[in-house]
Every structure is written in C-alpha cells, then in structure tokens.
Amino acid sequence: MQNLLELVKSGVTGITISVTPEDLLFLVNQTIEAAKAVLLTPMVCAAQEALLSKKEVMEKFGVCHTTLWNWGRNKILVPVKVGKKAFYRQSDVTRVIAERGARP
Template identity: 35%
Template sequence: MESGANIIVAIALEDLRRFHKEVIADTKKELEAQIAEDKGERYLSIKQVCEMLDVDPSTLWRWRKRGYLVPAEVGRRPRYRLSDVRRMLNNGRAAQ
C-alpha cells in the first residue's frame, strides 16, 4: 500500500463496540498493574545502589548524566528506584 492512500474499511457496530471494550479492559489492567508496582516501590540511596551494583559513586554520577540510570529526587536527595536497578541488572538498562 502507498502512504496517503484512501482506504475504506467496513466494520459492524457490534464488532467496534467489542473492540472498544477490549482496549479499555486491557489498558485498565496495565494501569492497575503499574499503580500496584508504584505503590510497592522502594527507593535506594546512592550508597545502597553502589553496593548492589558494585560500582563507585562517580559511575552512578556518569550514568545519571548519560541517562543510563536516572534517580528520582526524594526530599532533594537522589534516590534510585529498586525496580530500575533490578531492570538494569536483568536487561542492561533502566527505564526513564
């Protein structure tokens, strides 16, 4: 297909409603899972993360500047999400 081509698709109203409900239900499940994960989130100090990853604080500073492992600011202090540290250990990079 060429981009910009006009295509007409016919779909039954009931199929569209069913699809709509499925999308909403899937999105709701994903959001509920994320909220549950966030509620149970632990935040680690620089020292704790350094011990866990066996790195120097300067390495964490460098990773922060590069966007590799970015902390959250909790009370004006950088705190690292345990889930980000675990994700990094498993996949090699933390989510931003």
C-alpha cells in the same frame, strides 16, 4: 437518578435538566468515586515501589558515586530526587542488572 447518569454518559447536549440537591450530590459523589478509581491505582503502585539509597546501589554494583552520576547523565540509571537526596527505583536497578549484568 439513574436516568441522569445515563444522560450524562450518553453525551446528549442542548437540554435543560432540573435536579434536586440530593440528586446533584449523588451525581457528584459518583463522579468523584469514578475519578478516584482511575487515579488512585497508579498512584498507589508508584508510592509502594521501593527506593534504594545511593549507598545501597553503589554496593550492589560495586561502583562509586561518580559512576552513578555518569549513569544518570547517560540515562542508564536515572535517580529519583527527594529533596537534595538521590534514590533509585528498585525496578530500574533490576532492569539494569537484567539488561547489562551486575556492572553496566
């Protein structure tokens, strides 16, 4: 089976290969595991990022909802929409504070 994986990775073309169902299943499972390793890490990191409500961000900056709307329009602090509600990434809020101080 290892030889089949090496053939696939090497990019050899124009050959016909006969494999047992067990070998094919092994190859498919290895491919799925490799794809999971590549895709799940960024997805897990994104899912674990804290989201702040509009109210929390307004209190943190001491601004009203119109100001937050203007910041979103001007790409200063862009909200993440979940349904009809707007949330803000903690990392974006921290970035704005670092770049511009408490009030952008």
